[in-house]
Amino acid sequence: MENNLPVNIREYQELAKKALPKMHYDYINGGAEDEHTLRDNIAAYGRILLRPRVLVDVSNIDMSINLLGYDMPSPIIVAPTGSHKLANPEGEVATARAAAACNTLMVLSFSASCKIEEVASSCNAIRFYQLYVFKNRDISATLVQRAESHGFKAIVLTVDTPMLGRREADIRNKMVAPANANLEGLMPIDDLDTTDGSKLEKYARDTLDPSLSWKDVEWLKSITSLPILLKGIVTAEDARKAVEAGAAGIIVSNHGARQLDYAPATISALEEVVKAGAVRAGGEGPGGGEARDRDAQQGAGAGHGALRLPERRRDHPGPRADRGRPVQVAALMSDARGIRSTLHTVKDTLHVPTPASIIRDAGSKLAKDL
Numbered sequence: 001m002e003n004n005l006p007v008n009i010r011e012y013q014e015l016a017k018k019a020l021p022k023m024h025y026d027y028i029n030g031g032a033e034d035e036h037t038l039r040d041n042i043a044a045y046g047r048i049l050l051r052p053r054v055l056v057d058v059s060n061i062d063m064s065i066n067l068l069g070y071d072m073p074s075p076i077i078v079a080p081t082g083s084h085k086l087a088n089p090e091g092e093v094a095t096a097r098a099a100a101a102c103n104t105l106m107v108l109s110f111s112a113s114c115k116i117e118e119v120a121s122s123c124n125a126i127r128f129y130q131l132y133v134f135k136n137r138d139i140s141a142t143l144v145q146r147a148e149s150h151g152f153k154a155i156v157l158t159v160d161t162p163m164l165g166r167r168e169a170d171i172r173n174k175m176v177a178p179a180n181a182n183l184e185g186l187m188p189i190d191d192l193d194t195t196d197g198s199k200l201e202k203y204a205r206d207t208l209d210p211s212l213s214w215k216d217v218e219w220l221k222s223i224t225s226l227p228i229l230l231k232g233i234v235t236a237e238d239a240r241k242a243v244e245a246g247a248a249g250i251i252v253s254n255h256g257a258r259q260l261d262y263a264p265a266t267i268s269a270l271e272e273v274v275k276a277g278a279v280r281a282g283g284e285g286p287g288g289g290e291a292r293d294r295d296a297q298q299g300a301g302a303g304h305g306a307l308r309l310p311e312r313r314r315d316h317p318g319p320r321a322d323r324g325r326p327v328q329v330a331a332l333m334s335d336a337r338g339i340r341s342t343l344h345t346v347k348d349t350l351h352v353p354t355p356a357s358i359i360r361d362a363g364s365k366l367a368k369d370l
């Protein structure tokens, strides 16, 4: 049965396009406005070439990393993406089981379709919890406390979403915000009526706190003892501020090009952030609309500690325009096999030609070669 699985992420993405309702496929694959950054997230990887060095002993390839004190066999972790039940009836529980089976880490999205408690009890994957800050701070605080008391190991504060990016496909499709299971009992979750446009956008406008600023990192520190990572940083200036604010790590990210169009491709921003001296152990690198499984390898060379699972997109104009978000498209398999196989595929691609020493020193040595 395993043999019948798609062999690369592109094939999962093709299956997803056939299987998902257009509204949901577009939601997963779309970017903001002209989708310039969406395309550049892919194209930028094409500008990074690998310099193969030969006659190096590759009999013992060790890709393991330690992230915030947690050992993992490879630098691939699962990024937070909302609403996994759009692709799989088990939702984030399936994703968490797949992450556990691959001994990797999963970041559970604030916009998850499964409850924090369900995901926590479903498996022993290392879990971080991703946070959006609501106008009603009590709601966000309650969720942080629930995550902390259910064994989540860090809070990932997404800092690039004071309001939702203008995702035109969602507006056209009148995208309905899928119910956020974790808000049950905290606020009405089904009553999100609008007459026009993206209901997701309206929901975000009603709930997200657009006044969120650096001082709120202090607020977050005051309500949790967990380490805090800031996700969505693409400039040296903000990387330095994040360090000053006491972040335990930075996630270099343009949110899969779903927020600010014409922002730099995530992989292009990485060097600047690394040079700011901010990304060290605990810092996390981009997944960033990556064009192919191998992009994990190119990213590793560009100097970061961990790779969130890349995206890929195909039916877009422009160079090698693959579309899709691998975990969610792979979640279409009826159990966690698709996600597991996707994680393995990316890992295998990273594994093949890269000597252990290069992978291990990815943060510094190989960056110079690139």
Ligand SMILES: Cc1cc2nc3c(=O)[nH]c(=O)nc-3n(C[C@H](O)[C@H](O)[C@H](O)COP(=O)(O)O)c2cc1C
Pocket (backbone or CB within 6 Å): 027, 028, 029, 079, 080, 081, 082, 109, 110, 111, 130, 158, 231, 252, 253, 254, 255, 256, 257, 258, 266, 286, 287, 288, 289, 311, 325, 328
């Ligand atoms: C369908 C979808 C939903 C997403 N939902 C979230 C979310 O709820 N929270 C979040 O912080 N990021 C979310 N993201 C962004 C991803 O975590 C990740 O940043 C992106 O897919 C990879 O691009 P990057 O390398 O620029 O980060 C979502 C991305 C996609 C494709």
